[in-house]
Amino acid sequence: MEQKKKPFNKGGRKPKLDPRTHRYSLNLDDVENAKFLAFYDQSGYKVKAHFIKNCIFGKSFKVLRIDKSKVDYYIQLSQLFSQFRSIGILYNQTVKELHSNFAEKKALALLYKLEQYTVELVKTNQQIIALTKQFEASYKEEGVISAEK
Structure with a gap:
């Protein structure tokens, strides 16, 4: 009798279809950092990486202020x-x-x-x-x- 071989499953999370593997780093001085944080706070984004990505690729962002x-x-x-x-x-x-x-x-x-x-x-x-x-x-x-x- 032949036993059917089951495919080997190593478990864990399924790999993403489009993984983000490229990472970059930049250094800012105090004045640039303050300006960056001011823009980030006004933008309303929750994640700084999303804010930076949208700034780099030229997408405009809206600032929502309740007056x-x-x-x-x-x-x-x-x-x-x-x-x-x-x-x-x-x-x-x-x-x-x-x-x-x-x-x-x-x-x-x-x-x-x-x-x-x-x-x-x-x-x-x-x-x-x-x-x-x-x-x-x-x-x-x-x-x-x-x-x-």
Whole structure:
């Protein structure tokens, strides 16, 4: 009787398909090290090797900073947007009530006042849009840093 030979299994971890076998070393002075650590802290990476690799191969990295004033601005902008929506709904209801409950001359006089307030709201809305565009532009500029600075 012939016994089937089982393949020899030496155990352990399976080898990786693409092992990282090449290693490099560099030396930095105190000033360079402080600059490197500042960039590393701002980058948000957890591993310094990943940060260095991305810097060497020219990939840009984003710095995420939470600015309390910008968060407050965003919250207030969201609240203002919801108020604008409610004003639009109330505006429609008001116009319907004016036409159904008042005489034509009285309704037109009240609509004229309402129209003036609406023009003021539109001007305010345009200012808000301009400020928001400035906010977005400054946010996009601050979001990316480079090691060349």
